[in-house]
Each structure stands twice: as structure tokens, then as C-alpha cells.
Amino acid sequence: MAAASGSNLSSEMEVDAFRRLFPLRFHERHLLQSIRPDGRTLGKARDTTIALGAVTSANGSALTKIGCTTMLAAIKLEVMTPTAESPDEGCIAIDFHMPPICSPIVRPGRPAEAAPVLAKQLSDTITSSGVIDLKELSLVGGKAAWMAYLDIYCLDADGSLFDAALLSAVAAFSHLRIPVVSLNDEGRIVLVSEDNGGGKLEKEPVNKEKRKLKLDSLPFSLTCILHKNYILADPTAEEESIMETLVTVVLDSSSQLVSLYKPGGPVPAHTSAIQDCVALTRQRLKELQKILNGAISDMEVD
Amino acid sequence: MAGKRGATPATYSPSLTTAKGKKKPPIFTDDANWVRSDGRHFHQCRPAFLRIATVNSASGSAYAEFGNTKVIVSVFGPRESKKAMMYSDVGRLNCNVSYTTFATPSRGQGSDNKDFSSMLHKALEGAIILESFPKTTVDVFALVLESGGSDLPVIISCASLALADAGIMLYDLVAAVSVSCLGKNLVIDPISEEEVYQEGSFMISCMPSRNEVTQLTVTGEWSTPKISEAMDLCLDACSKLGNIMRSCLKEPLSAPEE
Amino acid sequence: MEVEKELVTPGEVLGLGSDFKAGKGAYFSPDTKTIYASLTGFRSIIPPPIDATDQRPTVEVSGHKAHGAVPEPGSIVIARVTKVMARMASADIMCVGSKSVREKFTGIIRQQDVRATEIDKVEMHASFRPGDIVRALVLSLGDARAYYLSTAKNELGVVSAESAAGGEMVPISWTEMQCPLTGQVEQRKVAKVGA
Numbered sequence: 001m002a003a004a005s006g007s008n009l010s011s012e013m014e015v016d017a018f019r020r021l022f023p024l025r026f027h028e029r030h031l032l033q034s035i036r037p038d039g040r041t042l043g044k045a046r047d048t049t050i051a052l053g054a055v056t057s058a059n060g061s062a063l064t065k066i067g068c069t070t071m072l073a074a075i076k077l078e079v080m081t082p083t084a085e086s087p088d089e090g091c092i093a094i095d096f097h098m099p100p101i102c103s104p105i106v107r108p109g110r111p112a113e114a115a116p117v118l119a120k121q122l123s124d125t126i127t128s129s130g131v132i133d134l135k136e137l138s139l140v141g142g143k144a145a146w147m148a149y150l151d152i153y154c155l156d157a158d159g160s161l162f163d164a165a166l167l168s169a170v171a172a173f174s175h176l177r178i179p180v181v182s183l184n185d186e187g188r189i190v191l192v193s194e195d196n197g198g199g200k201l202e203k204e205p206v207n208k209e210k211r212k213l214k215l216d217s218l219p220f221s222l223t224c225i226l227h228k229n230y231i232l233a234d235p236t237a238e239e240e241s242i243m244e245t246l247v248t249v250v251l252d253s254s255s256q257l258v259s260l261y262k263p264g265g266p267v268p269a270h271t272s273a274i275q276d277c278v279a280l281t282r283q284r285l286k287e288l289q290k291i292l293n294g295a296i297s298d299m300e301v302d
Numbered sequence: 303m304a305g306k307r308g309a310t311p312a313t314y315s316p317s318l319t320t321a322k323g324k325k326k327p328p329i330f331t332d333d334a335n336w337v338r339s340d341g342r343h344f345h346q347c348r349p350a351f352l353r354i355a356t357v358n359s360a361s362g363s364a365y366a367e368f369g370n371t372k373v374i375v376s377v378f379g380p381r382e383s384k385k386a387m388m389y390s391d392v393g394r395l396n397c398n399v400s401y402t403t404f405a406t407p408s409r410g411q412g413s414d415n416k417d418f419s420s421m422l423h424k425a426l427e428g429a430i431i432l433e434s435f436p437k438t439t440v441d442v443f444a445l446v447l448e449s450g451g452s453d454l455p456v457i458i459s460c461a462s463l464a465l466a467d468a469g470i471m472l473y474d475l476v477a478a479v480s481v482s483c484l485g486k487n488l489v490i491d492p493i494s495e496e497e498v499y500q501e502g503s504f505m506i507s508c509m510p511s512r513n514e515v516t517q518l519t520v521t522g523e524w525s526t527p528k529i530s531e532a533m534d535l536c537l538d539a540c541s542k543l544g545n546i547m548r549s550c551l552k553e554p555l556s557a558p559e560e
Numbered sequence: 561m562e563v564e565k566e567l568v569t570p571g572e573v574l575g576l577g578s579d580f581k582a583g584k585g586a587y588f589s590p591d592t593k594t595i596y597a598s599l600t601g602f603r604s605i606i607p608p609p610i611d612a613t614d615q616r617p618t619v620e621v622s623g624h625k626a627h628g629a630v631p632e633p634g635s636i637v638i639a640r641v642t643k644v645m646a647r648m649a650s651a652d653i654m655c656v657g658s659k660s661v662r663e664k665f666t667g668i669i670r671q672q673d674v675r676a677t678e679i680d681k682v683e684m685h686a687s688f689r690p691g692d693i694v695r696a697l698v699l700s701l702g703d704a705r706a707y708y709l710s711t712a713k714n715e716l717g718v719v720s721a722e723s724a725a726g727g728e729m730v731p732i733s734w735t736e737m738q739c740p741l742t743g744q745v746e747q748r749k750v751a752k753v754g755a
Contacts, residue, residue: 100400101360
């Protein structure tokens with residue numbers, strides 16, 4: 001009896017059943033041939049799309065898809081009184097949500113463990129990258145400033161959630177249009193309606209010129225799996241569940257390193273592997289910039 | 303620092319300067335000649351955009367867009383019921399509806415609609431052949447991306463499409479439509495602004511092919527003739543919506559010949 | 561494709577109860593004496609067997625996207641053993657027939673359902689170990705907790721197991737498997753291969 005029972009078993013069942021029972025063996029068979037189950041090469045990211053202005057109830061929004069992973073980011077501007085320490089600065093509050101629609105592992109009332117971790121990572125990345133100058137959010141020094149609520153919803157979770165979430169956040173900021181407002185007699189900020197912007201304005205708008213944020217150096221990221229000597233770019237949820245060592249590299253528009261996450265995992269990363277991940281991210285950065293610029297120019301044509 | 307919880311100061315959403323002391327929106331006036339803000343006739347529904355299989359991680363899913371009302375529904379299962387559940391010879395249906403924080407004009411308002419989960423459950427349950435998945439549970443989760451009015455009927459119709467997409471056996475699809483009573487007029491498929499000023503609301507969920515009603519809600523002041531008028535309007539709109547839903551389901555199967 | 565088939569969705573009329581019997585993806589409503597579709601797919605008609613007393617053809621919905629595999633009494637499943645106790649073993653059902661399930665269903669193999677003979681002498685720990693892959697028959701829907709599974713047939717039982725040393729074990733009899741790395745023999749209720 002030469003054949004092991006496992007291989008006998010594999011010959012009699014359908015491919016997806018084998019994949020379910022012996023996921024690691026299934027994936028390693030593919031890796032040996034330098035191809036992944038979805039037909040990608042190891043270093044290739046999935047098709048990516050960005051649609052700006054997905055929701056009209058927000059001041060800026062974007063829907064992004066990386067493969068099946070889908071994120072909806074929206075920014076709502078509200079008015080706050082700036083703090084005494086920084087009277088001429090606004091604020092950004094970032095939250096990341098995984099509603100039950102996005103994955104079979106999330107149930108109502110039982111939030112996904114990953115959500116708060118990602119929320120923190122996204123918040124750290126966006127604030128530390130200096131992409132937004134908080135002074136740009138100021139309205140009336142010491143009295144009023146914008147609080148930008150950025151909420152990112154995962155609509156379909158199929159791996160590389162951070163990359164898709166960051167991309168949607170950056171795209172939503174690119175889409176953000178700041179409403180024209182004025183300060184009324186009671187000291188409250190009120191909207192100046194667009195249609196009677198002509199003659200009969202009692203109050204001068206306080207932010208006539210600041211309709212768009214100046215975005216300095218946009219951060220883009222790529223997540224890779226380290227498994228044995230393989231590096232897999234932009235993993236799917238299935239790949240992430242089987243091979244658990246992840247490295248996420250964030251670079252800004254000028255290829256400068258913003259942050260790097262390697263949250264543990266069974267494979268310790270050699271510096272050379274990290275360098276390979278950075279190199280893959282550098283390539284990916286160019287792709288993502290092109291896709292975002294395409295989405296922005298599409299919007300301006302409309 | 304930005305993004306820090308607890309440190310966030312109290313904020314408010316700036317309102318329009320014209321909102322105060324100016325005339326009420328024309329919706330209020332009893333003038334029979336007013337036009338709806340989106341240009342529709344009183345008895346005209348918004349165009350429906352429907353698509354199935356939008357969430358890959360789910361067993362079935364659907365996206366519905368009626369004007370600014372945008373909803374995604376995912377269906378999971380039939381899958382193992384929660385351990386605490388009693389044994390059941392028939393399948394279970396579990397529903398949950400939630401809103402994004404930006405769905406409504408002022409942040410986080412959508413969480414007011416806590417009753418929508420149980421309303422959705424009751425509207426759908428009668429249409430599902432529960433005997434076809436004994437002991438297991440089918441989960442129907444809805445997320446309102448943007449609230450633009452008539453949210454619940456859109457959620458119900460969208461959920462029924464998602465169930466069909468998941469291959470759950472159904473007696474029929476469920477189509478739902480609502481009507482608002484505004485002064486002398488009945489307006490169908492109302493938008494949020496119209497719902498704010500409505501004196502009464504009427505909603506029907508029905509199985510269009512079986513001609514059976516799964517849910518009917520009436521709130522506010524209604525005269526008997528108005529109710530029967532609303533009923534006729536809704537049933538007619540449900541049957542039209544049902545046809546749109548059927549063509550949406552058939553689309554991927556009617557093989558493209560290119 | 562011979563004829564253009566009619567596409568139907570749940571609730572669409574397939575025919576009258578007097579003319580047809582309801583097949584899969586279809587149901588008969590006693591109120592309206594009508595057969596309706598319950599799934600999306602193609603309406604198809606299957607002629608009755610020649611010797612059948614009921615000469616009505618069956619109308620069904622074919623080519624539809626059915627929901628994921630769910631265990632049913634009588635189905636053969638592949639499960640991974642998760643826990644072995646004195647009187648039963650529990651296992652996660654991963655495949656029903658040749659189809660994998662999207663999530664998992666919990667099954668239990670009770671002591672009396674491990675093998676067909678000498679059931680009172682069954683030693684659970686000498687039959688299964690956690691991590692083993694077993695082929696089993698679904699006896700019943702079981703209780704609220706789990707489906708009841710049986711391995712009491714020659715072709716049922718452990719089909720794949722790893723030894724303590726991590727080797728893929730080879731069956732050497734219907735009660736024993738051997739580790740190819742160490743030669744160590746371990747006891748199992750082994751499924752007969754190719755039976």
C-alpha cells in the first residue's frame with residue numbers, strides 16, 4: 001500500500017472540498033508553481049476600482065474595491081469649538097466599521113475583533129502621514145473649526161482590509177467639498193445656500209476660498225503575506241486565514257515610508273523580506289495613484 | 303490629537319440660513335398644484351436600481367437604490383443555529399437592520415429605527431419555506447448606506463432579492479411600497495422630506511404573484527376611503543416592483559449571447 | 561440547448577396541479593391548486609416513468625443556484641474530529657457528499673454508532689483522535705447541539721490522520737494506522753479504502 005490515505009481521499013473528492021479540508025496543502029501546491037488559486041502571480045494585487053461621491057448625505061465619499069474587498073468611506077463635516085491649546089485647528093475623527101453584512105464571521109452585537117485594531121491603525125496612519133493640515137479645517141480662530149468625521153464601512157471583507165480602507169479614506173478626502181458657511185449673530189456657523197449666494201447675503205462667508213482641502217502627500221499601502229520563502233501581495237481572506245504572517249507597508253506619494261506593521265505571526269521577517277515588501281509597495285503606489293487620479297478626473301468631467 | 307475617542311468635543315451640523323423664519327416648504331400647503339421636489343407625480347415611484355450578488359462573502363446579497371435611498375442586504379446560511387437555541391424542525395429566520403453613521407442628515411440618527419429588524423423579520427417570514435432548512439438558521443442583515451425616505455420598504459424588497467439570490471426556497475418574492483398622506487394628497491414612495499411632513503403613513507409588503515399581503519402598517523390619521531385608495535396604489539406599485547425584481551434575478555441567467 | 565427554456569423566479573406559476581406534479585424548486589399550493597417556482601432557474605418538465613400509476617409529468621426548476629450544502633439524514637459527510645470524550649466524539653462537518661460547506665456544522669458520533677459489532681466494547685479514545693478526518697453517515701438531525709453521525713460501516717471511519725510525530729498515517733488494518741516516520745502504530749476506527 002504505497003499511497004497514503006490522505007492522497008486517496010483527495011483523488012475522490014472535488015477540488016473545493018480538498019481546499020476546505022487541507023487548505024495549507026492546497027495553497028502550497030499552488031505556491032510551488034508560483035501561482036495562486038485565483039490565477040494571480042505572487043506579487044500581483046487584485047483589480048482595484050474607486051468611485052467618488054457614492055453617498056450624497058456626506059460632504060465627501062468614496063467606494064473602493066480591491067478584488068472583492070469593498071469599502072465605503074464618507075466624511076461628514078460638523079462644527080466644533082477648537083481647544084484652547086490649538087485655537088486655529090480643526091479635528092479629524094476616524095472610525096472603521098465591520099457591519100454584519102460584510103462577512104460570515106461578524107454577527108450583530110458581536111463585533112469583529114479586527115475592527116478596533118484597524119480603526120487605530122488607520123487613524124495613526126492618516127494623522128501621522130501629515131496628509132491633512134488641521135489648520136485648513138479652521139473657520140474662525142478660537143471660535144469655530146471643522147470636525148471631520150471619517151467613517152469607513154467594510155461592505156465585503158475578502159482580505160487586505162487595511163489597504164482598501166486606507167484607499168477609500170484617501171479617496172474620500174480627495175472628493176471632500178467644504179460647504180460655504182458664515183457666522184450668524186448668535187455665534188453659530190450656518191450654511192450659505194448655494195442658490196441665493198448673490199445679492200441679499202447678510203453675512204460674508206467665512207471660508208469663501210477653502211472649498212477643497214490641500215492634500216499634501218497621500219498615503220498608500222500594500223499588505224503582504226510572508227509564508228516560508230514566499231511573499232504574497234494583496235492576500236484574500238482565505239489566504240490570510242491560512243498563512244498568518246502579515247506585513248503592511250504604507251508609503252506616501254513620494255515613496256517615503258509612513259508606517260510599517262508586522263503584527264506578530266509565526267514567521268519572523270528577515271530584513272530582506274521587508275525590503276521586498278517595500279519594493280512591491282512602491283510598484284503598487286504607482287498603480288493606486290493612477291487609479292485615484294483617473295477617478296478624480298472622471299468626476300471633474302461630469 | 304485627531305481621532306482620539308473621548309477627547310472629541312461636542313459638534314453640530316450647520317443648518318441653512320433660510321431654515322429659520324422663512325416660509326414652510328410647499329409640501330405643507332394644501333395646494334393641489336405643487337410639484338414634488340424631485341419632479342415626480344404623486345403616484346409615481348422613484349426609478350429602482352437593483353442588483354444581486356454584490357457581496358461575495360455572503361451566500362446571497364442584493365443592492366437597492368431608490369433615489370437617495372441606498373441599501374445593501376447580505377444573506378448567510380442556512381447555517382448552524384446558535385448553540386443556545388432550542389431544537390427546531392423548521393428553519394429559523396434572523397434579521398438585523400443597521401444604518402451607517404452618515405446615512406442621515408445629522409450623524410447617527412439611523413439608530414432610531416430599532417424596530418426595523420423585527421419589522422423586516424415579520425415581512426419576510428411568511429414568504430420563506432422554512433421547512434426546507436430544518437434546524438438551521440438563515441441570517442438576513444441589512445445596512446442602510448444612505449437614508450433617502452421609504453427606507454423600510456426598500457430594505458424589505460432588497461432582502462427578498464438577496465434571499466432569492468442565496469437560493470433560499472420562497473413561496474414568492476416580497477415587494478414593499480409605502481404611501482404618505484400629505485394634506486389632501488397621497489404620495490407614493492415618499493422621500494425623507496415628505497416623510498417628515500406626513501400626517502399618516504401606509505405600507506404594504508406583499509407577495510405579488512400570490513396576491514397575498516405579508517405585512518401592512520398604517521400610522522396616523524386615515525379615513526376609510528383614503529385607506530382603500532392607498533391600498534390600491536401600493537398593491538399596483540408592488541406588482542410593478544415585483545416585475546422589476548424578477549427581471550433583476552433573471553438577468554445573470556439569461557446567457558449573454560456575445 | 562435544444563429548446564429555449566423558460567426562466568422563472570420564486571412565485572411564478574409553473575402549471576396546474578391537475579396537469580403536473582411539483583418537483584425540486586417547485587411547490588404545490590392547495591389553496592390555488594397551482595404549482596409555483598420556489599427558486600430561480602429554468603422551468604423543465606420530466607415525463608412520468610412508463611409504469612407509474614400517476615401519469616402526470618413533473619415540473620421542476622433546474623439550473624438554479626441552490627443554497628450551500630446542508631447535512632441531511634442519509635447523507636455522507638466528511639468531518640474533522642474536534643473532541644473525543646468517553647461516550648462520544650464531536651466533529652465539525654466540512655463536506656456534505658462531495659460539496660464543501662461554507663461554514664461548519666457540528667456533529668457527534670456516539671459510542672454506539674462507531675462500529676457495527678461489539679458496540680458495548682467500543683473505546684472512544686482508541687477510535688478517534690482530535691484532528692482526524694472521518695467519513696460518516698448522518699443518522700438524524702440530532703438535537704439542538706449537533707447532528708448525529710455514524711461510522712458503523714466498513715467504508716466509514718477515519719480516512720486521514722496525522723501521527724503524534726506529524727506524519728500522514730497509513731492504514732494497516734481496520735483498527736490500526738501506522739506512522740511512516742516512526743513506525744509507531746496507533747488505533748483508529750479506519751475506513752476501508754476503495755470499498
